[in-house]
Amino acid sequence: MTTQFPAGSRVFRYKLDFYYQQALLYLVTLMLYAGVRGTFEFDRLPRMGTDPMLYIIILFVVISFAVLLLNRARERKLVISNDRIIFHNRYHDREILFSDIEWFHVGRERMVRTAGRSQVIVFKIKDRRRLFRIRLGRYERELELLGEMHRLGEQLPKGKRFSFRMD
Numbered sequence: 001m002t003t004q005f006p007a008g009s010r011v012f013r014y015k016l017d018f019y020y021q022q023a024l025l026y027l028v029t030l031m032l033y034a035g036v037r038g039t040f041e042f043d044r045l046p047r048m049g050t051d052p053m054l055y056i057i058i059l060f061v062v063i064s065f066a067v068l069l070l071n072r073a074r075e076r077k078l079v080i081s082n083d084r085i086i087f088h089n090r091y092h093d094r095e096i097l098f099s100d101i102e103w104f105h106v107g108r109e110r111m112v113r114t115a116g117r118s119q120v121i122v123f124k125i126k127d128r129r130r131l132f133r134i135r136l137g138r139y140e141r142e143l144e145l146l147g148e149m150h151r152l153g154e155q156l157p158k159g160k161r162f163s164f165r166m167d
Helices: 017-039 054-072 140-155
Strands: 009-012 075-078 082-087 092-097 101-108 121-123 130-137
Touching: 009 130, 017 130, 075 140, 082 140, 121 140
Parallel strands: none
Antiparallel strands: 009 075, 075 082, 082 092, 101 121, 121 130
16 A cells, blocks of 8 residues: 655655664674574583573564564655645654644754754644654655755744753
């Protein structure tokens, strides 16, 4: 099932590279641990079949691959069209019209660094108390996304300068 987005939309997929790296790191750790334990004999450690450390590493491997598969299945995307921002995943679309945005801010988040970047977009929509926060480092083609957000920021009301520190 493919979703049709408005003509002229720019689609930015959610990055999954962290999840791939995490799953592979745990898998390599499991292989190294099992390889060392299976090759050498350790008198003070339990047998391979009853080794709790082996089961803990296997649990981490299974959980990391499950999280990776769940995130792939969600197919998260950020879609920017001419008159709206769409937060898309396989099960639900959340559309926010530009006319509903009360204020919009492009800035930096000092305490959080996602994929080496700390750019953050914060905006508030009318009739909603909580803010929307988009961390650019979590999406593919983040420089292009930053350019799109700056272009949007010129059209929308500006927000105050924020400090996102956790004091």
